[in-house]
Amino acid sequence: MDINNLIQTVLIYALPVLFAITIHEAAHGYVARALGDDTAYMMGRVTLNPIRHIDPLGTIVMPLMLYFATSGAFLFGYAKPVPVNFGQLRRPKRDMVWVALAGPASNFIQAILWAIAFTVLVGTDINERFFLEMCKAGVLVNLVMWAFNLFPLPPLDGGRVLVGLLPRRLAYSFSRIEPWGFFIVLGLVLVGVVGTYWLRPLMSIGYVSLDFLLTPLTSLFL
Numbered sequence: 001m002d003i004n005n006l007i008q009t010v011l012i013y014a015l016p017v018l019f020a021i022t023i024h025e026a027a028h029g030y031v032a033r034a035l036g037d038d039t040a041y042m043m044g045r046v047t048l049n050p051i052r053h054i055d056p057l058g059t060i061v062m063p064l065m066l067y068f069a070t071s072g073a074f075l076f077g078y079a080k081p082v083p084v085n086f087g088q089l090r091r092p093k094r095d096m097v098w099v100a101l102a103g104p105a106s107n108f109i110q111a112i113l114w115a116i117a118f119t120v121l122v123g124t125d126i127n128e129r130f131f132l133e134m135c136k137a138g139v140l141v142n143l144v145m146w147a148f149n150l151f152p153l154p155p156l157d158g159g160r161v162l163v164g165l166l167p168r169r170l171a172y173s174f175s176r177i178e179p180w181g182f183f184i185v186l187g188l189v190l191v192g193v194v195g196t197y198w199l200r201p202l203m204s205i206g207y208v209s210l211d212f213l214l215t216p217l218t219s220l221f222l
Contacts, residue, residue: 016141018050021079024104026053026082026106036095045082052080053082059079097164100161101157104149104150108146112213115135115214122221143207153181
């Protein structure tokens, strides 16, 4: 594997990834605090300091190992989850939905901002490849995090949303999957189910939505 390409890829993706995971996790903690649970705040996790959210194994070691093992064809990683005591939320069943949605929503907003930056750079004839590639990486990383975290299986955010929306008995039964949820999701990722039937369709919707939202800005440079 070309070490120069690896270094270039790391430099392009480093900032978008750090922003994506940091704001995602901080958003969970911020919304939880606003709805009555200050657990994350008391533990110093409602912060934009990326060091507080990086998991050495999941954020650094695992993605690098997978990058080398698959020649860059497959990447997977995770940040340190923000602690939330759902029992302290003012209306636990309803509020857990908002806490869960806060992370993916923050990623979609970041995707919009990176897309705006790309459109402005291209529209003003700034053709610096590094910054253009970083903007495209920012869109890609955040749409992947947005779509992946909405997968409806605990402990992913989509699973928590589903638990909050289901009737109590079904919600309780479904939530018991959580201790094994990560391994189930990883297995579904490895066999291609998540990528083919969830990520690709949802990301296509994401890109179409971005094109639509940026239409007024794009028209300024035509």
